[in-house]
Amino acid sequence: MMQKSNRFADTLEVGGTTYTYYPVAGVPGSKTLPYALTVLLENVLRNVADPEAAEELAERIVAAGNAGEVGSEVEFSPARVLFQDFTGVPVFVDFAVMREACAQLGGDPTKINPQIPCDLVIDHSVIADVAGCAGALEQNMELEFARNKERYDFLKWSQQSFDNVRIVPPGAGICHQLNIEQFAHVVMTSDDVGVAHADGERPVAYFDTLVGTDSHTPTANGIGVLGWGVGGIEAEAAALGQPITTLVPKVVGVRLTGELGEGVTAMDVALTFAQMLRAKGVVGCFVECFGPGLAHLSATQRTCISNMTPEYGSTCTLFPVDDQTLAYLRLTGRADEQVALVEAYAKAQGFWNDPDAPARTYAEVVEFDLGAVERSIAGPSRPHDRIPLAEAQERFRAVCDERGLDLGRHVAVDLDGATCELTHGALAIAAVTSCTTATDPSMMLAAGLVAKKAAEAGLKPRPWVKCVLAPGSKATELLLERAGLLEGLRALGFYTCGFGCMSCIGNSGPIRAELHEASEDIELASVLSGNRNFEGRISPDVSQNYLAAPATVIAYALAGTMDVDLEHDVLGTRPDGTPVHLADIWPSDEEIAALVESHVDRDLYEEGTRGLYDGDAAWASLGSEPSDTFTWDDTSTYVRRAPYFDGMRREPSAPDPIVGARALALLGDFITTDHISPAGSIAPDSPAARYLEERGVAPADFNTYGARRGNHEVMMRGTFANVKLQNKLAEGKKGGWTRDFATGEVAPLFDAAMGYETAGEPLVVLAGKMYGSGSSRDWAAKGPALLGIRAAFAESFERIHRSNLIGMGILPLQFQEGENAESLGLDGSERFTVEPVDFSQGLPEPRVVDVTAERADGETVAFQAAVRVDTPTEGRYYEHGGILPYVLRQLID
Numbered sequence: 001m002m003q004k005s006n007r008f009a010d011t012l013e014v015g016g017t018t019y020t021y022y023p024v025a026g027v028p029g030s031k032t033l034p035y036a037l038t039v040l041l042e043n044v045l046r047n048v049a050d051p052e053a054a055e056e057l058a059e060r061i062v063a064a065g066n067a068g069e070v071g072s073e074v075e076f077s078p079a080r081v082l083f084q085d086f087t088g089v090p091v092f093v094d095f096a097v098m099r100e101a102c103a104q105l106g107g108d109p110t111k112i113n114p115q116i117p118c119d120l121v122i123d124h125s126v127i128a129d130v131a132g133c134a135g136a137l138e139q140n141m142e143l144e145f146a147r148n149k150e151r152y153d154f155l156k157w158s159q160q161s162f163d164n165v166r167i168v169p170p171g172a173g174i175c176h177q178l179n180i181e182q183f184a185h186v187v188m189t190s191d192d193v194g195v196a197h198a199d200g201e202r203p204v205a206y207f208d209t210l211v212g213t214d215s216h217t218p219t220a221n222g223i224g225v226l227g228w229g230v231g232g233i234e235a236e237a238a239a240l241g242q243p244i245t246t247l248v249p250k251v252v253g254v255r256l257t258g259e260l261g262e263g264v265t266a267m268d269v270a271l272t273f274a275q276m277l278r279a280k281g282v283v284g285c286f287v288e289c290f291g292p293g294l295a296h297l298s299a300t301q302r303t304c305i306s307n308m309t310p311e312y313g314s315t316c317t318l319f320p321v322d323d324q325t326l327a328y329l330r331l332t333g334r335a336d337e338q339v340a341l342v343e344a345y346a347k348a349q350g351f352w353n354d355p356d357a358p359a360r361t362y363a364e365v366v367e368f369d370l371g372a373v374e375r376s377i378a379g380p381s382r383p384h385d386r387i388p389l390a391e392a393q394e395r396f397r398a399v400c401d402e403r404g405l406d407l408g409r410h411v412a413v414d415l416d417g418a419t420c421e422l423t424h425g426a427l428a429i430a431a432v433t434s435c436t437t438a439t440d441p442s443m444m445l446a447a448g449l450v451a452k453k454a455a456e457a458g459l460k461p462r463p464w465v466k467c468v469l470a471p472g473s474k475a476t477e478l479l480l481e482r483a484g485l486l487e488g489l490r491a492l493g494f495y496t497c498g499f500g501c502m503s504c505i506g507n508s509g510p511i512r513a514e515l516h517e518a519s520e521d522i523e524l525a526s527v528l529s530g531n532r533n534f535e536g537r538i539s540p541d542v543s544q545n546y547l548a549a550p551a552t553v554i555a556y557a558l559a560g561t562m563d564v565d566l567e568h569d570v571l572g573t574r575p576d577g578t579p580v581h582l583a584d585i586w587p588s589d590e591e592i593a594a595l596v597e598s599h600v601d602r603d604l605y606e607e608g609t610r611g612l613y614d615g616d617a618a619w620a621s622l623g624s625e626p627s628d629t630f631t632w633d634d635t636s637t638y639v640r641r642a643p644y645f646d647g648m649r650r651e652p653s654a655p656d657p658i659v660g661a662r663a664l665a666l667l668g669d670f671i672t673t674d675h676i677s678p679a680g681s682i683a684p685d686s687p688a689a690r691y692l693e694e695r696g697v698a699p700a701d702f703n704t705y706g707a708r709r710g711n712h713e714v715m716m717r718g719t720f721a722n723v724k725l726q727n728k729l730a731e732g733k734k735g736g737w738t739r740d741f742a743t744g745e746v747a748p749l750f751d752a753a754m755g756y757e758t759a760g761e762p763l764v765v766l767a768g769k770m771y772g773s774g775s776s777r778d779w780a781a782k783g784p785a786l787l788g789i790r791a792a793f794a795e796s797f798e799r800i801h802r803s804n805l806i807g808m809g810i811l812p813l814q815f816q817e818g819e820n821a822e823s824l825g826l827d828g829s830e831r832f833t834v835e836p837v838d839f840s841q842g843l844p845e846p847r848v849v850d851v852t853a854e855r856a857d858g859e860t861v862a863f864q865a866a867v868r869v870d871t872p873t874e875g876r877y878y879e880h881g882g883i884l885p886y887v888l889r890q891l892i893d
Contacts, residue, residue: 009022037064089710097642122155127704152170157624166613173500186223210225212230213229221319252362254368260296267548285315287309293369307531320351377547392546407423427562428466438529445480447551465493503526504528508538640713666729667767681705716750762790771801781801824861839878842872
């Protein structure tokens with residue numbers, strides 16, 4: 001981890017301690033680099049063992065940065081890795097299997113061990129089965145442990161058996177919020193990671209950097225920590241000491257001016273960012289913020305903006321360090337010595353927000369006036385489809401018109417002894433949740449104030465609305481309690497029902513049974529203070545999903561429908577009959593600021609994170625003795641030995657050619673990893689359900705795909721099984737269906753894939769633009785690989801998914817500009833043969849390959865596709881059959 005040559009080293013004295021550090025100022029041309037490239041520059045100076053190689057990589061960064069262009073390949077060695085439990089369980093399953101494979105190939109299994117700090121937070125498992133009542137939290141926690149005991153047992157074994165692993169038990173909060181409140185250092189030292197020093201050797205200071213197995217890892221960018229989301233397989237390699245290879249990114253600068261208007265929140269800024277930058281086109285770029293407007297954004301407002309990064313496809317959205325950063329570090333309990341080091345180091349490295357410093361070079365500068373931001377929502381199915389709140393009703397009605405929905409159609413629903421007439425847009429779920437907004441005390445206090453004032457006015461949410469409150473950390477709930485706002489929230493049915501992601505990742509639990517039946521006739525809606533609203537994500541019963549600030553979520557719960565003008569319509573009446581409008585219960589910025597001043601202090605965070613790693617009695621009772629290898633339970637339906645290393649040899653062989661491959665799916669644009677990767681509930685008529693029932697699991701105990709990520713048998717059966725997926729080969733049937741060309745019938749996609757495997761026929765997928773958008777789901781690559789998919793054709797790929805495909809040995813092939821499956825006349829019935837590609841030199845040769853698609857009548861369509869293996873290291877991964885076999889061979893050698 002530490003540089004073996006002192007050629008680039010210098011010393012920095014802070015508070016009586018002298019540190020070794022690697023100043024970037026000595027590199028010609030570094031002073032005008034974007035902040036993000038300054039971090040990458042320091043990273044190669046410190047981590048690349050050969051000084052000549054480090055100099056070469058440094059020159060690449062400087063040249064590309066000052067030209068404002070994408071540069072050549074460089075290595076990035078993150079300081080730590082962040083996991084959530086859904087993605088973390090399969091990672092540690094892979095580690096356990098790698099240990100076995102290492103021993104079988106004659107290596108030392110204990111070499112398979114994280115080399116840098118790894119934090120895993122169990123935040124994705126809790127489901128809002130119970131909500132809207134006292135005791136909801138306790139009941140959901142009890143259900144969570146009952147469902148997930150096998151997974152939690154395995155995680156506790158992992159914590160005990162691997163070095164450098166910390167696990168936060170269930171019920172503590174969301175990984176990204178805990179990351180900025182507790183884990184992040186902003187500047188790290190070798191002492192932080194337990195590096196032993198020789199006598200007289202100084203500790204090394206360096207930028208805090210990370211990768212995480214969740215696409216919203218860039219949340220920490222808001223406090224000056226450079227990090228981004230990667231697939232689980234890429235994170236595994238980083239944890240095992242392998243640098244991540246990346247092209248020097250193009251950096252887009254966003255110059256902030258002005259300040260937010262009255263009643264406008266950081267969520268409104270984040271949604272506006274998403275709309276603007278998705279339209280601008282920043283996929284694969286770094287984005288960083290600068291300008292006079294920075295002074296008017298708090299650290300947590302910045303983290304909210306950074307959290308939304310993947311919604312416009314960029315790698316990160318970085319803010320430099322300044323006084324706001326230092327204030328937040330002090331507030332959240334960082335030692336004075338640490339805060340002093342952050343300030344001194346940031347200034348020494350040119351990472352301090354200094355308005356008088358030379359202008360930095362960006363590929364493009366986008367102007368953004370904070371004063372022009374207005375209250376907003378986004379939906380009904382994409383985070384970047386922002387709608388001004390004043391136009392929300394108009395846009396909702398336009399959506400219904402586009403979908404052919406008649407707002408005059410009503411369904412009578414009997415609820416609690418009363419008959420309610422509901423139509424399209426009836427709100428099934430209102431969720432105050434997600435690290436996006438819960439990190440910001442001002443937004444949570446605003447929601448509490450709206451609830452308090454609504455309760456005092458005698459207002460209640462409509463009876464069909466499921467109200468979810470899932471704070472991102474104990475400190476958030478404690479803040480609401482200290483401010484006297486929990487009572488008002490509970491009066492409206494917003495009881496804390498879990499400390500986790502919940503609705504934001506689809507763990508909304510069941511809606512009311514009466515609404516479930518009504519969803520067959522009308523399109524239901526949800527509103528949540530989260531970052532993702534893809535179709536089918538929040539609940540299988542809900543067709544339209546909208547993102548909003550927490551206070552706006554409360555307001556919509558009171559209205560009970562999306563067909564409302566919150567700016568003008570009456571939300572209800574007081575006991576005396578006087579009408580109540582949103583303006584009557586919306587708090588002023590002055591009210592919110594007074595509560596922040598009174599209640600947001602260091603003691604709040606110290607008490608809120610006390611006993612973070614302890615867990616409750618249920619957690620304490622879990623676990624087994626540490627050991628070099630894991631003892632697999634053959635009866636487990638949660639944790640199974642993965643097959644990725646079966647039959648592996650010490651030396652790699654060239655990948656088999658793709659000849660006569662069948663298309664398993666023919667897909668359109670904007671296919672997200674939610675569509676590909678198994679997520680949410682397990683449908684009772686699915687291949688995964690059939691597998692579980694054959695092993696004695698009752699439907700009531702199916703749990704979710706996310707909870708069963710440690711069982712590849714379940715996950716491969718749920719791949720491409722999203723209820724909203726439209727596979728054009730399935731003749732109109734949505735979900736996990738395809739045409740099986742061996743039988744001519746439309747069949748479950750998994751069954752068809754297994755038939756092709758038996759026949760020895762490779763498979764491909766055909767898709768459109770932005771294939772693999774969304775979360776960094778490793779199962780969106782693992783599942784297709786296990787199904788036998790060898791290549792994915794697309795018009796364009798989202799960054800993380802393209803990398804994950806290569807990491808699992810799937811070849812990403814991009815149609816030539818202006819071409820796609822439709823323009824080429826491909827209907828998916830063809831057999832595809834791809835020209836052999838040579839990866840012996842790292843980069844593919846040729847870079848553009850000839851492809852032949854042969855129809856059943858013998859006619860052929862010839863076209864070309866670009867091989868999207870962009871770096872030599874990616875080429876080596878693909879040549880080895882994926883990143884995991886490559887890393888294992890490196891460690892054995």
